[in-house]
Amino acid sequence: MSGKIFHCLKAEQFDRAFLEDICDLADKIREISRTKAGMEYLASILNHKRAMLYFVQPSTRTFLSFYSACQILGIKCAEVRDPKTSSEVKGESEEDTVRTFSLYFDLIIMRHPRANFAEKIAYLLDETDHPVPVINAGSGKDQHPTQALLDIYTLRRSFLHRGGIAQKKIAFVGDLRRGRTVRSLAKLLTLFEEMKLYFVAPAPYQIGDDIIAYLDEHKTAYEITDDFEKVIPEVDAIYMTRLQDEWDKEEGGHVDIDIDRYSFKKRHLDLLKADGIIMHPLPRRTEISTEVDSDPRAAYWRQVRNGMYIRVALIATIFQRDQKILDYYLSNNL
């Protein structure tokens, strides 16, 4: 990717080799970060860069994950989160707002309610004298590519001694229609051999036809069902999701479903394989009982931390510092 700006816009842009490389790099970064000297090294890598975090949709987790990733690499951050404090109140177009960011900062990380907005901005900036990389940190109901990366990273770490992600059975449970993390992850899983995906949801919240078409096209097996308890014992990983009812209003009303039937309760631990894992992109409401948290198969807190490290790896890669970090790792006998 040398000579051209590396934007991170959608899950489909990653190939299998990229996924393996970035997970390897995240593992190394994690090791390096265990000492003060290692943290000081990491903070020296991009200490001449500055990033804008433009988050106009509510978010704590993803925002702080990126913020932390930048801090680990020595990147200085600024943020615009509340449109009310911005020039938009004075009637500026959002394109002008973001172009201004590109003149002050070396990297733009954005979460936006509009689908394709990050792509549009990346294209716009590429046409200017001063293009900078854009990372999509979630756009509408559509894409959340770095969430998909952290999920892949979590699966890879969880199945490290079981031959990796290939040939695993993974169930997605809950609001699959509007959960963009499921959409992005499902697409990435087609890159692995002999997967089987289960989509467990009531009919109004089932996975979109576009994803099903994508799986068919990429010859990935799947099953669509509303029977959660039947699926639990069959799978290696269960990916729980939250009812995204913040979209209800826009879509013209709430669909009344029994969300309780799609919740992971303490008794379900008995049904789950001994080496199975439970994931969740968080935030959760009641989809997973807090009684499940202390079970070693509960992987959702580890997911949070994996998200930080994979984002460090991604940003280092965008600025072509991946090889430099691998060299440091080797030369320090880590």
Added chain:
Amino acid sequence: MSGKIFHCLKAEQFDRAFLEDICDLADKIREISRTKAGMEYLASILNHKRAMLYFVQPSTRTFLSFYSACQILGIKCAEVRDPKTSSEVKGESEEDTVRTFSLYFDLIIMRHPRANFAEKIAYLLDETDHPVPVINAGSGKDQHPTQALLDIYTLRRSFLHRGGIAQKKIAFVGDLRRGRTVRSLAKLLTLFEEMKLYFVAPAPYQIGDDIIAYLDEHKTAYEITDDFEKVIPEVDAIYMTRLQDEWDKEEGGHVDIDIDRYSFKKRHLDLLKADGIIMHPLPRRTEISTEVDSDPRAAYWRQVRNGMYIRVALIATIFQRDQKILDYYLSNNL
């Protein structure tokens, strides 16, 4: 405290030796910070750490004091202040929110309207794989332990040439029932010999019975009165406080009192001892006339700066860097 996480949760956890040590350390840090080289040294101590400032109650002074203290030590900060931008709008529990912080950050500093919330969180985190220190930066009407530390530090500096804090007479004036700073400080003052405390307030805002019981138990003398002008000439320090009417609504209505009777006016300077001091945790409204500001006995602006340095000392101690700083101080002949 080695081997165990050091949380700063309530004033009662400090003993006399800790108070003397941390004030000594703050004095040294202050000296070190006078040069660019000294500031660079301080900023190298914890440059591998990152802190979350979780302030869900309005605060400028305490927030910025902690923020500054972290910056001085090289700690990188992130903040969550407005719950509206957070995942709580998506229905996440606050326990999950704070647990997420603990996975990204090495220190959590929190101000919260609920009494005991910081303690609850510290206990919760201690049970996880990834505990981090928690500092209570003010919880409800209950505790504000670092304000008590800075008040102790201010008293110690003010009475440096008068034998220290012991044997002094200190008056607390104003809304003593709801001012958590008075509650925390009064408890700490029982650690010093032969103190006498005066609680000067109209009956509805007098100090709570629990504090009186605490003083009795610790054999500290006190007087309860509503006669402000009679007390002024008797005491070494006057601690003015603000009417905390933001709690009125919750408590079912405002009590109508003549706050003017509990205000320090220019003419009161003539009543005050030549080496007496006037303190205030700030913000103030009209409890102290701005005409008093230029009098050398007005200690409240010095309190603000003392607060920053004592917090630097506290955070350095939490991360066990106190001895390292003392060694630097000695080896540089400061």
Added chain:
Amino acid sequence: MSGKIFHCLKAEQFDRAFLEDICDLADKIREISRTKAGMEYLASILNHKRAMLYFVQPSTRTFLSFYSACQILGIKCAEVRDPKTSSEVKGESEEDTVRTFSLYFDLIIMRHPRANFAEKIAYLLDETDHPVPVINAGSGKDQHPTQALLDIYTLRRSFLHRGGIAQKKIAFVGDLRRGRTVRSLAKLLTLFEEMKLYFVAPAPYQIGDDIIAYLDEHKTAYEITDDFEKVIPEVDAIYMTRLQDEWDKEEGGHVDIDIDRYSFKKRHLDLLKADGIIMHPLPRRTEISTEVDSDPRAAYWRQVRNGMYIRVALIATIFQRDQKILDYYLSNNL
């Protein structure tokens, strides 16, 4: 300015020598910043300083420009932007709020709706034991001195091979009555020889009589007109401005004018001199068609970046690091 605090409060405080020096310094800083080593050098200059950005008026561009300038110099920033999270809700005076900042921070950068507020604060702090420099980042309808600096810098760079700013013809177009950037810049342009200024606006938005008196006093030529298209071919620079209708309410109602007559459209490019430039302080609405953006004479995006560098130069000068940077520049053969 040694021995005395250097506040940046209003455009009138700058003389011609200062303008030339600070533009020179900004050019050097720009060169130095092109490498990682240069950025690391710049970030070492004021790494022992911390700044408060106190912006109680909405602003993205100016805020981020100062924030970036501080980051480039290694200054650690904190911000107060939303008065609702501040102690003002507890009834504190704004003077007390800002005095508190001066006890934590080494520099205060403020944008405020009240005219003269920054000057008042600078005066107040100078009387305390702990004065710090104050930069006015925009006050009311009155002053915006650093915008004037960046405009001067943009004009100087644009006319570098045409003998500099002197003897140029510059048109100001739009809401001249309330646009504080025009007011500040017009005053500074009197420092250059044989200028001619054009004020192009409908009568209700024409430039104030105080500015006209200032030009008369300083013997600077000007023309007042409402005929935009007639002026375009005559001038070297066209400074477009936005209708500042956020003030309408305060002033008792909106004046209905045809703003379209004072907008720069694609067809106007044919009227403009081949080496003329188009400026705008941004944000823009429809005053300049986006079709104009790709013309090399469109200088408004360059203005944004110039603003960042001139602010780096200003802050370095305030802390008397200007000579140090020039020495570095020379000794590195840049």
